Amino acid sequence: MNIPRRPLGVSGLDIPVLGLGTGEGGMGLSDRKAVRLYRYALDCGITFIDTSPGYGTAHRQIARAIRGRREDVVLATKAPTADGEACTRTFEKSLRELRTDYVDIAYIHSLGEQDVDQALRDNGALAALIDMKRRGLARFIGFTAHNQAARAARVVRECDAIDVVMIAINYIESHIYGFERKLVPVAKERGVGVIAMKLYGGAPEMVYKKPVPSALEAREGGDHETAFRYGLSLPGISSVVIGCYRSEEIDANLAYLRRFRPLTADEAADLLVSGRRVAPRWGERYGPAE
DSSP, X not given: OOOOEEEOTTSSOEEESEEEEOHHHHHHSOHHHHHHHHHHHHHTTXXXXXXXXXXXXXXXXXXXXXXXXXXXXXXXXXXOOSBHHHHHHHHHHHHHHHTXXXXXXXXXXXXXXXXXXXXXXXXXXXXXXHHHHHTTSEEEEEEEESSOHHHHHXXXXXXXXXXXXXXXXXXXXXXXXXHHHHTHHHHHHTTXXXXXXXXXXXXXXXXXXXXXXXXXXXXHOOOHHHHHHHHHHSTXXXXXXXXXXXXXXXXXXXXXXXXXXXXXXXXXXXXXXXXXXXXXXXXXXXXXXX
């Protein structure tokens, strides 16, 4: 399938609107099965791959899957630290594991769990990412955030070097974390690309060591297609990243993309009303909202 692409803010990079998350494969599949899954995704045109050193053996799996195809892939990975030296060490190790000279996107991982003041200092992780970009080890830099949307917005306002953010977005947790209201407009104003994750809520207990249904499916009976439409319909969203355990899940998401039409205003309003009813049952699954 020819996956549509959208601009990543004002970075100059166009990325596929559908990306593959690799936490499920790295933590829940054998290397053989994961490599086969990633190659299947690439063959289907999903050439945006998101990973992290915390995703079990995902780096090693990806290195095998993209061998001979690196230039066709938009590759993102992360460092879960606010400290500059630790950030540099993490990425240097990740590059070795991924068997690549650079990543397309380098993130600070899960900003809500980090010391933002430290990240913004001259010896902090953002300075380390800027240096990586200068040295050609990363094309674009930013952070991921699951919670603390106001904290994330602060970083976008105070660091002009941010190219991209990846944030938890779905129509239920919009009422808990509110990235759509608190961060997306700030990112759009500053030309920062926005990538959505957790469209289906991730794993119910945030554990990926074996194939499990999404939180949306397990808790609410799951209408993944409507959740998919919600994510890609939001103004300012460049791409949605969805983790999969099986090729059938990839096929399902590709079908949603083929049929995609933006939510109408009435559909979006009805969906948010439904999400508001459910949100108290989900609670602050990724950590405190504020």
